[in-house]
Amino acid sequence: MARVKHESRWYPLESEESVLDGLLRQGVAVPNACRAGACQSCLMRALSGEIPEAARVGLKDTLRTQGYFLACVCKPVAGTELEVAGADALRVPARIDSLTLLSASVLRVRLSTDAPFDYRAGQYVSLLRADGLARSYSLASLPREGLLELHVRLIPGGAMSGWLAREARVGDTVAVQGPAGSCFYVPGHPEQPLLLAGTGTGLAPLHGIVRDALESGHTGPIWLFHGARTPEGLYLMDALRELAARHSGFHYRPCVLTGGSRDVAEGALDVLIRAECPRPVGFRAWLCGDSGMVLSLRKKLFLSGLSLKDLHADAFLPSAPRVEPVGAR
Template sequence: MDILVQPLNRLIQAEPGANLLTVLQAAQVPMSYSCMAGRCGTCRCRVRAGEPRGTVDDEAAEVLACQTYLTEACTVEIPEPDEVVVHPARIVKATVVAIEALTHDIRRLLLRPAKPIAYSPGQYVQLQFSPAHARPYSMAGLCDDALLEFHVRQVPGGRVSGYIASDLRVGDAVKVSGPLGSAYLRRQHRGPMLCVAGGTGLAPVLSILRGALALGMRNPMHLYLGVRSPRDVYGLDALQALQRQHAGLSVQVVAASGGDGQGLRAGLVTEALAQDHGDLAGWRAYLCGSAPMVEAATRLVRHKGIAPAHIHADAFYPQGG
């Protein structure tokens, strides 16, 4: 059967029942992948015609190539062939180096991996602290760093975050699995970048900004950090250090319960963004934080002209805290 791959407009042959990712790899079509088990989302692509078995998002007609099997001729659209990343997922043992308070309910967790783990800025991993305590967390640094940095908000009644705050100790072993996620830095983009972070969504955004500057990207960069109240603000020192490296980085901190007279804006982060910007066509958006915030920001930036394929979102869904 024929498989048409867009935007390459390339026709390749496949046997009925073949795995889509395997077919693409055999034809040397550039395609991102990681875990090969349907967890990481890295190999997500869109079905433009036909109905291969394995659809994960009916509304968007998206599939995970590693979990999709070909049953008829079809057309698939792969994401940005010039932005392929391949970081084979692995499991690495790490040791807790530090657990530090960033705010009244956010902890900075530092781990020293026994072996390096490769990832792209903006990706995340699964951390397992015990057989009963495991959860995904985003890295705040770069894969060349000696330590892995995570920002953990303690959720009231949260099983995993409560364990980290109360029971985890320096020297404890942690299992790190990954990397996961497709909201990673697009290195080839030369236009403006918009980063919207809610709470600990600042962690992957910091990774993205640090990665962009490490690569020498000089794009205009606009960060909107939304918090519940002034006491929830953290990371300003790190952001100011990044601003000293790149004059084109602007930072807006927005508190839902009101500003504090020290540079914070009052309201919702989406309200501030709507006030500040008109047409955003040609921009890239990186949206990280709670699912309601990410969904609202996605609707807004699409309305302002950012193409859906250029919106890279990492929504944090409740998983028992």
Template sequence: MAKVKHEAAWYPLEPEETVLDGLLRQGVNVPHSCRAGACQSCLMRAVEGTVPPASQVGLKDTLRARNYFLACACKLPADAALEVAGVRELRIPASIVALESLSPDVLSVRLETATPLDYRAGQYVSLVRADGLARSYSLASLPREGTLELHVRLIPGGAMSGWLARDVRPGERVEIQGPAGDCFYVPGQPEAPLLLAGTGTGLAPLYGIVRDALEAGHTGPIHLLHGARDPGGLYLVDRLREWAAWHPNVHYWPSVLAGGGGDIQEGTLEALVLARLPKRPTGWRAFLCGNAEGVLSLRKKLFLAGFSLKDIHADAFLPSAPPAGRVAGAA
């Protein structure tokens, strides 16, 4: 039977059980969220023993070289022994400095970090509470602003979002881990058309990417499409309309599945995006954010429409996942 040593105690793992599931099953508090290897909030470091390559997929070379791995993706061979350490050295102390309601379902959370965070607008970080609860959120802010801005979707019964909306006051201490993600603007080709599409709080990274591109002097057309189930799910609409009025190359289209009218279009975001593409989208760059199913479907459709895969930058949002056998909770 494989076993893991964590903080001086050994914990046996069941066959095919991940390191994360085994530790959680035995009462060890390990920060985690998506349990799919995307958010990276369950990072650990191997002190002794060998981790399978599959548990390091998606990590930066610098992390792999230092024996970091994803506990949610780490299944050890039978009779293997692994000694692990947490990742406190990767976390930055932070404090929540402002909370603002952007809509009935979206909360803006601003944080100050003890040391500057090296990131690009559109990447995501893990927000870690004092008790170890962790959730990943995209960055809507720009590094020059000095504070980090997250857009948090309020979910009924959500552990993190409920705490932020109900209990937190400015000054609350937390930790930040990251950044991660490949959905950000890279200067160069300032004339290239940009397509930005997202649903729900998938607007957060796109909001930062548009501002980053404009500040970098991007002159090509920027097409921003944001989708929601109904008009109440849209937010920052007036601000984005102002951007489109101020910048001739910015085009903003809010859309809903039902209840559209005026300049709020009705239909699926995917259909609206594809309807606006030229027959040959040569040189276009795309940024896609939102629920995993929608992002992966649109990514495939854009590739089939003529986009190069290297020019499609996508970060799918995955909901927090409970341990096996528990009813799914919320973010």
């Protein structure tokens, strides 16, 4: 059996149980969301003891060297004794500056932080409510804009999106942890064609990346495909059309599964991409949004010649069901 020490108390882990599940089961509050090693909401720091390598996959070197790990995928081998602490040192207090609907189902949340927050457009953060509820959101803003902009899809019964839509107020204090992820534009090869594709609020990071690339002087063609089920699921259309009018190399292609029109293509996102960019060899690509779409498109683009090193993807994994403490079941 492995044991975990947290705030001077030891907690036994069951066989194959993660540090996160073990602590939650025994009543220790640890922020968490996807519980699949993707969202980084459950970051913890090992003060002593051996961390399995699988619990550090995807973490920046600066975090690894300080002992940070993902508690949801950390399953120490039997006999391990781990002393852990939370990731409070990585959190920055933030204030809600504005809450604005971008469409009936997408809320724009703007946050300001007292301390400077260093990030690249397109990366994601964990947003933490005062009671520890945590969810990941991609950054649609550019660092020079001096605020953090999130696009939050309103999900019926959603804990964080419901709170933001109905109860949160301008001036409320939250915290942000991060940034994380490799979905961002790196200057260099300004002539390289860029392909960005997303569904729903997958547009958030792509909007940041496109503007970053254009402001960095990217000269190659840039294709942005935004998919939704119906036209109501599209947003920022005017802003993106204006951007396309100002930059002849930028091509904005909205598409829907049903209800297309003269300006909005009807059909599957991957079919539209294949029609417009049939041979994406030598492209750089970013894919964000629904996890099924991201995985399937990633495979299709790879098979049509796009190199894996040029493929960046953030799958918006939903939160996992809550683990109830012992005695609450």
